[in-house]
Amino acid sequence: MTLRHVGDQGPSRTAIIGATLTDGSPVDVVVEGELVVAVGRGAGAQVEERLDAAGGLLLPAYVDTHIHLDKVLIRDHLAEHDGTLQGAIDSIHAAKRTYTVDDVRRRARAVIESSVLTGTTRLRSHVDVDTVGALVPLEGVIAAATDCAGIAEVQVIAFPQEGILRDPGAAELMALAMENGASVVGGMPHWETTVEEQRTHVKICFDLAQRFDADVDMHVDETDDGSVRTLAMVVDETLRRGWQGRVTVGHVCALSAADDAYADEVIAGCAQAGITVVSNPVTNLVIQGRGDRGLVRRGTTRVADLLAAGVGVAFGQDCVQDGFYPYGRGDMLEVALVSAHAAHLTTLREQHQALAAVTTVPAAAWHLGWRYGVAAEARADLQLYAASSWPEVLRLQDPPRQVWFRGRTVARTTVTRELLR
Numbered sequence: 001m002t003l004r005h006v007g008d009q010g011p012s013r014t015a016i017i018g019a020t021l022t023d024g025s026p027v028d029v030v031v032e033g034e035l036v037v038a039v040g041r042g043a044g045a046q047v048e049e050r051l052d053a054a055g056g057l058l059l060p061a062y063v064d065t066h067i068h069l070d071k072v073l074i075r076d077h078l079a080e081h082d083g084t085l086q087g088a089i090d091s092i093h094a095a096k097r098t099y100t101v102d103d104v105r106r107r108a109r110a111v112i113e114s115s116v117l118t119g120t121t122r123l124r125s126h127v128d129v130d131t132v133g134a135l136v137p138l139e140g141v142i143a144a145a146t147d148c149a150g151i152a153e154v155q156v157i158a159f160p161q162e163g164i165l166r167d168p169g170a171a172e173l174m175a176l177a178m179e180n181g182a183s184v185v186g187g188m189p190h191w192e193t194t195v196e197e198q199r200t201h202v203k204i205c206f207d208l209a210q211r212f213d214a215d216v217d218m219h220v221d222e223t224d225d226g227s228v229r230t231l232a233m234v235v236d237e238t239l240r241r242g243w244q245g246r247v248t249v250g251h252v253c254a255l256s257a258a259d260d261a262y263a264d265e266v267i268a269g270c271a272q273a274g275i276t277v278v279s280n281p282v283t284n285l286v287i288q289g290r291g292d293r294g295l296v297r298r299g300t301t302r303v304a305d306l307l308a309a310g311v312g313v314a315f316g317q318d319c320v321q322d323g324f325y326p327y328g329r330g331d332m333l334e335v336a337l338v339s340a341h342a343a344h345l346t347t348l349r350e351q352h353q354a355l356a357a358v359t360t361v362p363a364a365a366w367h368l369g370w371r372y373g374v375a376a377e378a379r380a381d382l383q384l385y386a387a388s389s390w391p392e393v394l395r396l397q398d399p400p401r402q403v404w405f406r407g408r409t410v411a412r413t414t415v416t417r418e419l420l421r
């Protein structure tokens with residue numbers, strides 16, 4: 001596997017010959033500078049620099065819209081715990097106190113690179129902002145993002161992992177984080193101790209969002225307790241502040257445990273408020289349901305109900321070898337497959353919904369300001385597979401042959417297999 005860095009410039013005009021789109025149509029795709037300039041049969045005939053796609057599927061590069069780059073690759077240094085959310089948060093405290101900017105930077109960079117190799121060129125990272133680690137995690141992740149600016153774009157969310165009211169000083173640190181490189185306001189209202197404090201937490205986050213004219217992306221109701229309902233507070237606040245289309249909520253596990261009447265009402269509210277829901281089944285399958293015996297809950301939100309209501313549903317990696325989750329490598333193809341299992345996505349249409357959850361849905365939530373996809377005038381963030389259809393790519397789990405970021409090749413992978421009888 002090779003990862004090419006800035007300065008290794010490719011030709012300005014390249015044709016990808018004989019690729020297959022997700023609808024099965026065979027096309028050439030011409031990339032010039034940062035942009036796709038032509039898509040169609042024979043479109044690359046006159047272009048000198050050519051890549052033979054051999055019928056492989058050409059996709060837009062993945063968008064991982066929920067990851068915690070400050071915490072990645074710390075698992076080996078943590079004490080074992082009971083596997084719950086509380087256990088994970090507590091186990092990370094000691095590590096977080098000893099983080100250095102260089103240490104965070106090195107770990108975050110490793111996972112950005114591993115993400116690029118597996119087809120992701122855009123990552124939105126929650127970064128802990130609290131009185132335990134102050135702004136060290138933020139500085140480290142921003143340094144890693146700068147190191148990797150030639151191969152990927154990283155957005156940073158100021159995330160109050162320890163709560164806001166529970167962690168006096170966190171609100172001020174969040175404002176400081178927004179002044180120093182974070183561009184999205186995070187939150188975790190269900191972590192507060194009373195319903196009133198949960199409501200205040202949500203208000204503080206939206207105050208910050210208004211002050212910095214920023215989008216909001218909160219951890220919401222990551223618990224099996226169906227009586228926890230901060231999602232409704234986020235919907236109310238989104239509508240009250242006119243923040244429609246600018247709010248994302250992550251996890252939302254409690255929605256599966258809540259009664260149908262509440263679920264129907266709050267899901268309709270999400271649709272009305274243009275809220276995007278990020279489900280993170282890879283982590284929640286191992287974190288939630290810990291107290292169940294026998295029939296163990298999956299911990300995944302109501303994906304089918306949300307899709308039926310027209311709510312955008314994305315899937316995120318969330319964690320890579322941290323206190324919450326011991327696996328992961330920033331591979332959104334793996335995330336899509338695990339999430340498809342957790343959310344019962346099996347029909348052809350549902351398999352394509354799993355693809356949308358790691359491509360078009362998170363891209364829309366980002367408000368990229370340019371066209372995303374395999375289409376003329378789109379930014380050339382692309383990836384090419386050996387298999388020719390999305391169901392085959394999803395099933396086989398081979399990495400992309402080649403990945404482009406802003407028109408430039410940034411990763412290539414060759415897989416060789418031999419069967420010896």
Ligand SMILES: [Zn+2]
Nearest residue numbers: 126219250318
């Ligand atoms: Zn998370």
